[in-house]
Amino acid sequence: MDLLNTLVDKGLRRELPTREEALAVLATSDDELLDVVAAAGKVRRQWFGRRVKLNYLVNLKSGLCPEDCSYCSQRLGSKAEILKYTWLKPEEATQAAAAGVAGGAKRVCLVASGRGPTDRDVDRVGKTIEAIKEGNEGVEVCACLGLLSDGQAERLRDAGADAYNHNLNTSEATYGEITKTHTYADRVDTVQKAHAAGLSACSGLIAGMGESDEDLIDVVYALRELDADSVPVNFLIPFEGTPLAKEWNLTPQRALRILAMVRFVCPDVEVRIAGGREVHLRTMQPLALHLANSIFLGDYLTSEGQAGQADLDMIADAGFEVEGAGTTTLPAHRSEATAAVAAPPAGGVCGSGSGAAPAAAGCGSACGGCSGHDAAPAQADAGEVRSDLVAVRRRGAGTDLAPNA
Secondary structure (H helix, E strand, O other), X not given: OHHHHHHHHHHHHOOOOOHHHHHHHHOOOHHHHHHHXXXXXXXXXXXXXXXXXXXXXXXXXXXXXXXXXXOOOOOOOOOOOOOOEOOOOHHHHHHHHHHHHHOOOOEEEEEEOOOOOOHHHHHHHHHHHHHHHHHOOOOEEEEEOOOOOOOHHHHHHHHOOOEEEOOOEOOOOOHHHHOOOOOHXXXXXXXXXXXXOOOEEXXXXXXXXXXXXXXXXXXXXXXXXXXXXEEEEEEOOOOOOOOOOOOOOOOHHHHHHHHHHHHHHOOOOEEXXXXXXXXXXXXHHHHHOOOOOEEEOOOOOOEOOOOHHHHHHHHHHOOOEEOOOOOOOOOHHHHHHHHOOOOOOOOOXXXXXXXXXXXXXXXXXXXXXXXXXXXOOOOOOOOOOOHHHOOEOOOOOOOOOOOOO
């Protein structure tokens, strides 16, 4: 297939595909799917070998968010029956993080609901970062606290944060249909603040919200231009009690094509399978490891993922290996550029990145990642609320029960 040969060649050279080529990946048939996975897999192995990075979410403050993000179970007006609690104490958050590290997680992602942190919140999170770093040498910490004010990114960096997450989620053209309490430009502004502070960029998308192929291309090209070091790909879990409760638009094949397209557009970045992989990829999750080099271990923010040991078994059975704490995730040309806080090149080439870090209002890092489930159900019909497919998190942070890691 000439298209795939062209995309592989471009990926190995870190060259940007045309929009037409990226759209053509999303338009491939199910009969061509394994060819698409194999082609994108060549690009993935060129830059990341067979390593899989494990990340672990700690929800520092759950629910009661003033933002109206339609996809999020923590949103203003959400009727989803999720856990609601105020800030965890640093020792509580550190204990929760320790479970993920013990399970093999290389990065701990500290997430809090809300529009953005106060200076007091930044101090609180800073103490948590310091505590985690003190007890876990070599573990990365990513903060995701919402929209940042001037100077806050620098204070998180000084506390030891390695990265800041804030997802763009969808295209600029359709962003206003998903959220009205802040703008797409607000998210980009936070990315730029984090980048300027020298934090590594973590910003991604949520697929399955009713967007078009063009919308998916727009947001992934925007992420490349922002030069994010890691791109979480969330698959919407339609929580009952949220406006998108009836949006069941994904199949495993569609999810794999989206991941392949992201890999071709951003060949040398950390592509992370985030919320919703258990629901939408189901038994085809191992195939996705040929496209993405990073996953979340265990549970998500407000919903449960499959058992942490099942994640580890899946990685081993598929012939991959967990990336160790002593291994640099990014290829040398990116990690060196990040360390130097280099400015993105003209045209925003993912291949010669610096370290930006998009953040967002609300629970930015994984509001699509607020979703997840440990079952493998049949695909729901579009337009139908399927509360049976989403297991609300009742363990780990904010509870007296052991976390899943």
